[in-house]
Amino acid sequence: MDEESVDRSEGFGERLLGLLLDRAPHLPPQLIAPLIAEEVGRVGGRDVSILLQDYAQELLVPLPGKKLRVTQPEPVNGSAAGRAFLRGEAVEVPLARGGLRMHLPLLDGSDTVGVMVLTLDNVGEDDRRLLRRLAGLVADLLVTKSAYTDQFFLARRREPMSVSAEIQWGLLPPLTMTLPQVAVAGILEPAYRAAGDSFDYALNDNILHMAVIDAMGHGLDAAVMATVAIGAYRHARRVFVSLAEKYTYMDDAISGQFGPDHFVTAQLMHLNLATGELELVNAGHPAPLLIRDGKVVRQLESATTLPVGFGGEEPRIREHTLQRGDRVLCYTDGIIEEHIAGGELFGEEGLVRCVNRLGERPSEGMRADLRRLSHTLKRERGGRTSDDATLFMIEWRGGAADHLAVLD
Template sequence: MTAGRRADRSESFGEALLGEVLDRAQELPPHLIGPVVADVMERLGGRRPQVLLQDYGQLLLVPLPGDGLTDGEPQMIDDSEAGRCFLDAHPVELPEDDGVRIHLPLLDGGDQVGVMAVTFDSIDDHDRRILRRIAGLVADLLMTKHAYSDLFFGVRRGEPMSVAAEIQWSLLPPLAMIMPRVAVAGILEPAYDVAGDSFDYALNGDVLHVAMIDAMGHGLDAATMATVAIGAYRHARRAGTGLPEIYAFMDRAVAEQFGPEHFVTAQMLQLDTTTGHLQWVNAGHPSPMLVRDHRVALRLTGPTTLPVGFGGLEPQLSEMKLEQGDRLLCFTDGLIEEHETGEEEFGEDQLIDWVNQLDRTGRGIRAVARSLSHTLKRARGGHTTDDATLLLVEWRG
């Protein structure tokens, strides 16, 4: 560019489309996201636009209602092109009699919000570029606006939800986070009646902080205890304290609020995402599994202390160095125990067998976490008598 001359700043067609959505985003009511998507797709020459949201059970993709959007029945994630797009987090194009239908993942920080679908007479690389960017903007809008409305909760809810489950879902961070050095993916079962299980994570600079808890009991009592435990964990973590101090703070909070007969098992970890150096503290919780080269290699055993609320001794730190591609499976005891009278425990051996099989599929951590949870539920006869929660952490190096 010649000195003193300014670059061309005129608005291209694609920039105009994105700019119009951005200009309206700040004051856009949640229920108008769908109509805005439909308008943009029409101006691009698209037909039959859909925004599909994942249900809480992670079984279905449910159409978002809105003027200009196409209705339809929910689509099975495991048996549809939209589901394939959702699981692999990549666009999927499907030839049709009147053109090409493209499905695009709605991604926000690696979390999978849902899928956007639209049909064109034909698609070229310019269309793909603009659609990919529009999908990213739509995902951001959905994540931002969900706090203002019950609309998206209603769409995603496939059956009545207990009050305890409402509380637990409101506590959770996004179910997945995919970053260059580290990835996290979790799932809660039973989705509509979970009570005492929860997890939390935060990526602060180069350090990933993770906690998984299991509050004793069921129903509102367990959900309330889990709320206090997670709140105490976040408070201590944000104060910059170490894992032993975090345990002590959580322990005092639960004991002071609920008394000596109540407890929460907990597992807290810190992972340096630059080096793979892992530290953890175990407070009466099932030990995580290390998955290396697509197989369960070992359990993260080490010194343990009493569950949170029982006033245990200061926990000892356990440490190890991860290798690139290692995955950690954290879980609650409901994943391996069956409490119905006369039934055998599902057991760790069966869990390990399924982990070994599913990790070999080559799919991303989010798809593996979902498949593992659903496979284990089917293996238990389609039900669980206790909360069954899992969280996968992958060090990508």
């Protein structure tokens, strides 16, 4: 197309979204809500609510703000807002008096941070497209501005949070990442009292780097040790050392800072997105479970080295080959070492039983499936989580994503 023939005039949709983009750099956090409500009003919307996920992943909590509609929190299970949140798709509910209530997921990348809800008298495909894009901008704005304010954090918090949990939530990456080739999701319990458990991941070119850790002890001491372990892991990852050398970096940091009587168990992994080859180092952790077609096939065994901090030898790497659609479930010992009624240990058998039972139901996506597993496990343990309990799941899908970089 001739460069001079390209239409660069500003249409209605560009003006609407452009206003938000233009003002975003200078917008104080408390003015986000009024601006969003104003933008929605320009497409005929009203009664706008912004719902954010609480830390226990049980409720969607309304964000207070001028011009926003503030209602009671909505349960993630069984609500239209919850369906939009878990599926990452818009959900429309017709109203008895006419019009409809739209629930739009707020997607930051592929992580859903909340739901935008609004009422429209009429909606067409142009409205749906524009509102979907507006919701994406709102999500980015909320995530960006959260670095400058406690407002969004306070809305999400439903009970007092320990100092150690504050540290851990500040340390975690986004809880979910969903791409054409791979998906990951993680859950940390107890949400408001977590201490030594953590996980981390990063996608660098075609390799997904992952780590799950469990620092010894409880409270603030465990949180500090976990912070050092994750910091050392990230440093090692960013200087491009091998998987085995990552263990050594972490081991040196923990032993050097805390001495010989402190340790962190860890699983370190590399997943090649093109081939499904999974490299695994296990430093005193329970072995991950391989899930295929909803059922646990086996443990992913590896030569277990000493926990991080004990000065173990360079670990041997075990390689596993995944099939498309395979899921790998990593977990910390707080999941299986809880005692249930009668003093019986919940154990790995209890975990496998829950995974297999839930695998008989249709998948609702990684986030929803892992959340459902976490809540089911907690019920099976009698509602108790005495120790930190972390679940981290990977699903390898294969294929390629190059087509996303090509404009139609």
